[in-house]
């Protein structure tokens with residue numbers, strides 16, 4: 001691990017993604033949250049991005065000079081078909 005303190009700042013706790021990983025992608029020109037999400041899996045953890053997506057939007061805004069309101073937030077995707085509640089809470093008795 002380097003001495004870069006951004007490697008110790010976790011932006012997505014569900015998937016262990018650091019501030020440095022996010023900022024490196026933005027520095028490479030990737031400023032679309034949907035693309036950052038596909039590369040790093042931010043927003044795909046149990047919290048579905050409640051914590052990390054707003055943080056990443058803030059980082060993108062800061063690094064690109066945009067307002068946070070100008071950053072496109074990925075749409076929430078609901079399940080295509082009904083899911084038994086037991087599956088969502090990890091009950092093994094459900095199909």
Ligand code: FES
Nearest residue numbers: 012014045047052
């Ligand atoms: S903190 Fe990123 S998906 Fe939960």
